[in-house]
Amino acid sequence: MSTLKKPNILITNDDGIDAPGLQVLIKLLKPFGNIIVVAPDKGQSAKSHSITLMDPLRLNKVIEEDDYRAYSCSGTSVDCVKLALNEILDTKPDMLFSGINHGTNSSISIIYSGTMAAALEGSIHGINSIGLSVLDYSSNPDFSLVEKYLPLILKKIAKVNVGSGLCLNINFPKISPVEAKGLKVCRQAKSAWIEEFDKRTDPHHRDYYWLTGEFINMEPDAEDTDDWALKNNYISVVPVNTDFTAFERIEETKNILL
């Protein structure tokens, strides 16, 4: 037996098992570990931390090779993580990677994201979990910046204590590797998506609405935020967690209610 055990790496995403971003992620991580992929069998974008309670879940093994197994699942990205941990893996994986998402998950976008929900779910179970996104919504983005930085990121994450539940939201700007200034550890920018519904009428004279939106950064000049980093050619890294408590408003809330 080798004394250098390869890490067990769980991979998922929310764009579905056929998404180019997932395939690139698998290709990049394969040299470094035992790979287990559990990904949705179709796109599950913007499903946030949804779980499937009212329908049964299906799981299909699609690849079984040495050091590489892949399953598709009928549910969301969070369902994929829960099934991986409870029905597929005998022990917790050493780390989890989610993505590579086609489109930004920086600042407030994290709350809608299935990619980051999967990473957060991993961290709830103590797994060091990394969500990766590129600021490119096309079906075939340029992943060369991720290809340059991911091996470096993986090697550093592999040194973090297994089980420490570190969760990172990493976003890559849409620039070439030569333009990139490197990684920048940030906080989440204060921002919102302001909706602009596209109202239409169907052939049966009934109205319907398409949800569209415009992104508003409420603090564009804050240099310690992820959106500032991305606008200034950095790869943004935000450590995130699942504690929603607004600690800064606890005293105010006591004053209001008690």
Add this chain to the structure above:
Amino acid sequence: MSTLKKPNILITNDDGIDAPGLQVLIKLLKPFGNIIVVAPDKGQSAKSHSITLMDPLRLNKVIEEDDYRAYSCSGTSVDCVKLALNEILDTKPDMLFSGINHGTNSSISIIYSGTMAAALEGSIHGINSIGLSVLDYSSNPDFSLVEKYLPLILKKIAKVNVGSGLCLNINFPKISPVEAKGLKVCRQAKSAWIEEFDKRTDPHHRDYYWLTGEFINMEPDAEDTDDWALKNNYISVVPVNTDFTAFERIEETKNILL
């Protein structure tokens, strides 16, 4: 014109427009404001902060009275809030109430909750937003504790500056009003749902899985947490926000990656 303007109150939920919890909430709030209900046309529980991007949304007016309008929507609770703010209301409501959810949304359950997602969405847009849940999953819970406390909570929230984006996660234990010790302002307890999938085989010999789970409180003795409050006959109130940044891990992350 009266100088005492009644507040405009937006109401939604994730259990659907016919849920008893929503109807009780409408009944309790009607005496105090102009009520606009926009709620899902079917149950949308555990859909978290999901939004509908790949399907068009439908909106149907179901009630139009003086000071009381109600709409059903084909989407999630967050879709309901976005449609209310952008397609139904001319001005932002003075406050938003979401619920009354049939089942707990305390501690980590908030991350899966459509009820709290709607409240958080309201707060992203600066609206003072209150999510209400009872620790009773039945289709017809006892709401008498909510009935006792909600008028009091409403009067206090009405004094908070409109637009301050306060968001409260309020959970009511399954006890009678006489047993309740009152409101307790808390932080979110550190906890997790540990899954136990129920694996079955369908008549066509294919496996499927039902998601079930067991709730684990990792700090049951922490008296400043919501789960401790609920176990000790308090109504728990947690001020919450949408900043996922793990500020306490920023230095660690810099040390790991940079």
